[in-house]
Amino acid sequence: MKAIRMLGFLVATSAFGAEAGPPPASTDYAGAARQFEQKLATSPPSAEDYYNLALAREKTGDVAQAALNYERALLLDPGLRPARNALDALATSKSIPLPPHTWIADVNAVTRPDVLLAVGSALFWAGAFGLLLVSRIRRNRGVARAVSILAIIAGSAFQTAGWLTDGRLARARPAVVTSKDGAEVLTAPANNSTPVVSLPSGTPVGVISPRGAWTYIDVNGGARGWVQTERLTPVIPGETLL
């Protein structure tokens, strides 16, 4: 039994890394969140760490930071099912509007956009070289030509899918409403303009055009309008909405 506990400890501590120190007490989710933040600040980003951070934030009741970090985990690894499930559950319980389910989610559940792009490129070039060199072979030239053309088509399709399914390449940069009282989407960048929709804290949005104190956003491919920039946090850390 002691050995099992020790094994569990080793598995669990690997999530924190050497610099993160010992894991927190069983109910100290705030402490866990701090440790994950510390690790993320000093190590390369990982979807698993952002998921753990989000989970800890959710336990502490910080819905906005939980949603933000689930979005970060999913941007790094769109196929991370625990993060998708947790975000869906959080959105349902807190009435946070999420984008509708599309084919992109289905593709992301199978593989990552980077993999699609890399495999697509490799297939495309293999097909292109094959087509060029097919005249040098003496036997089964027709089959070789067909295989080359198929590789080019499949490679192009994979590359296109890789581009379209990568949230980091989306025209609207991803952000999340992180102000405690949510954000009011307005028709114009002025406080007295007509409201379009109220977004609760934790709502993911797409930033179309940041303009200083106001930012023009797209809400889940539906409504568009202006929100106060200070109410948003970019999903990609280090980005600024200026």
Next chain:
Amino acid sequence: MNKFRFALILAACVSLRALGAVTVTAELSADETSVGTPVQMRISVEGTTNVVIPDNLGVEGLESRLTGRQTLVQITNGRMTTSGVYTYTIIPMREGNYEIPPLEINADGHKETTRAQKLLVQAGTAPGPRPAPAMPLPPGSPGRKQKPAAAQGEQVYVEMIVPKTSIYVGEVVPVEIRVYFRGDIGVRRLQDEPQVSGEGFTVQKSAPPSQSEETIGDSIYRVVSFKTSIAAVKSGEMELPVATMKAILSFPTNAPAGMQSIFDQFFGGQGMADDREVDLKSKPKSIRVKALPAEGRPADFSGAVGDFDIAASADPTKVAAGDPMTLKIVVSGRGNFDAMGNPKLLDTTGWKVYPPTSRFEKSDAIGYGGTKNFEMPMVALQPQKSTPVAEFSFFNPDKEKYFSIKTQPVAIEAEADQSAQPAVAAAPADAVKPSPTPAPDPAGSWLSHPTARSWQPLAKWPGFWIANAAAALLLIGIAIVLSIRRARQGPAGHRAAQVRERDRIVRELGNDRLPDDAFYAKALESLAVQARLTGDHGPFELVRSLEARGRNVSDLHVVLARADELKFSGGGNAATRLDAEERRRIVRAILEVCR
């Protein structure tokens, strides 16, 4: 043709986002009217709120003006829909049979067109405008279709319609708050939603309002209605919550006739109206709130009041030892979903059951009806063929009694979990100090083994583009080299290639294991290639020309004859089988020719 096919396949492979559809419909509030009596035309645009619409209809004899814009953004179950309703008020100036032509609308950059509408304008009194459909209320609603007679003649008033005169504690009652504005009152600004407050009641957030028009007495009223629901928290004779709203209204002043346009006369134009902020308030009403009866109350009753159904399913239905499965219980109907407790599993022997998560999906704007989904993770501790039965109890206020409803057991196949431990990873803290009960968190546990990733997509990584550029350059380089080699070959290169081809065939003739028919075929082929090199028309002409020059070609005649024989007879015979010496002689003769 092939290129066209490939283009089609490529286009089919490249999936693009489906474009959102925009639908535009137009509807007149009445098909007939009389001179001077206004009707309304509503243009409904679904799918976008980015709409450019003309200010008037431009029909001679009909004064028209865009008098209402209502945009609606709804988020239901996380999905967003947007729509807009644009209202034209039409005042006929003279009688006739009018056709309002199709209206061109720019919706989200696309041109959409409405259907033409027909309007008959008579000289006399026209039938009143067709009232817009009112909010559906439960049967027996005293407020349904009821005209507030006492309010007739008032310019503005608020009415709260409650479909019942007595309710139970916890019962959710849908109510409608209607704000009536007489046609000559201009509405400059109206509060987004009414404030509904009253002691002893909980009030839900109002759904987005709808607008309609009603004729009460001799006056036309514009009606803005808000739907919400209330629930009493204590019993007794209670005062219903009062709805209050702030509005800035424009009250008409008596301007001299002829100084106003026809619209100003109807709605009070600027300079001929008095704008005032008005506090609107519904009249107080009382309602009897009854306590839930103690008699017949089930032990597991958790406060659900309404009318519900229950169903269950399991996912997956076949699990191995230690694998968790999820029992999904769906409670649907109408009532107080907020106060609803979890369904109870009747017999959980042999199961390890974790606390459920729940998710509510409302089926109407106010959350009165809907579906609550409970998901219970569970692990079989012994072999199981079906899930436990779930029971749910509620009080039905219409039938005034308690009900306990049960699910059917769901057929499954589950093997026993020998370790009797949940198959979820432990949290770091739990690993250090295991809690007495495993973390009951089906939403997720800590994830270990983090994989380093990057915020920079592969498509923005310089190495990706360098690799692609290198591949492209290599492809172009190879293509150029091949082209140059082909160009360099010319006639001399072609001849050299033929010599290589001939020598290769002759080398193959040295293979002793080559069958006779293959030997003769290759010998003939080598002579054919040699004939091309010497400019002769085939091997026969080559042999003849050699013979004419006095060369001994008897072995070559054997080759020609035997090759022909094999070609036409389909095979050799034992009598003419080649021996090794004969083969060498033929090869020597061919080499002599090639020299």
